[in-house]
Amino acid sequence: MARLPRLVLPNHPHHIIQSANDGQLIFREAEDFQRFLRWLRESAKEFKVAIHAYVLMPDHLHLLASPGTVEGLAQMMQRLGRYYVPWYNSKYGRSGGLFKGRFKTSLIDSEKYFMVCSRYIESNPLRSQVVSDPLEYQWSSYPHHAGVQPDPVITDHALYWALGNTPFQREAAYRELSRPLLSEKEMAIVDAAVLKGWPLGSDAFKTELQQRAKRQVLPAKRGRPFKVKPAAP
Helix, strand or coil, X not given: CCCCXXXXXXXXXXXXXXXXXXXXXXXXXXXXXXXXXXXXXXXXXXCCEEEEEEEEECCEEEEEEEECCCCHHHHHHHHHHHHHHHHHHHHHCCCCCCECCCCEEEEXXXXXXXXXXXXXXXXXXXXXXXXXXXXXXXXXXXXXXXXXXXXXXXXXXXXXXXXXXXXXXXXXXXXXXXXCCCCHHHHHHHHHHHHHCCCXXXXXXXXXXXXXXXXXXXXXXXXXXXXXXXXXX
């Protein structure tokens, strides 16, 4: 099944994944992670993208971000590539592309899946058995959300602020929220959405999104082409 065209809506969170090309590494040393994060922060600011959560793994990365414009996500990722890839190639004496095609993205239903997606992203080092505690992994936004290390890359989402009236309350609530691992069903839902370009949300959210976007946002049933309902008079 062909992947759906990318759907981006301003001021809505999106889950983004970018993988390395042909099993290569994107990050080898601490300096690589640091350079990427610096350019991520600069690019996000330039193109008005709020980064809510992230994890940088050696061969792939995840972001949870809200763009201020339709073009913002693509512009941010393109700028990152223009800066990071030539620098990385020069450092390691290589040439050619580093990333596996275009980045993949899934538009998120905030109320139902924002926290699920944030936990999915930040627990990646645990699932990969790189660390036994997410605080041990410094290349993610979890230390920021847990109140251990403020991160200038992060713009906290309103749902994070709603966890408590003070920073201490929010940080404690987020640590408690993140303590249980996601279920296999939750991980499968997030995986399928971002890898296939589907929106991640309730049925009502998807139906409303399809009508609002006036385009297909979910796989069509065979033999039944998508039609946009006319607006009520």
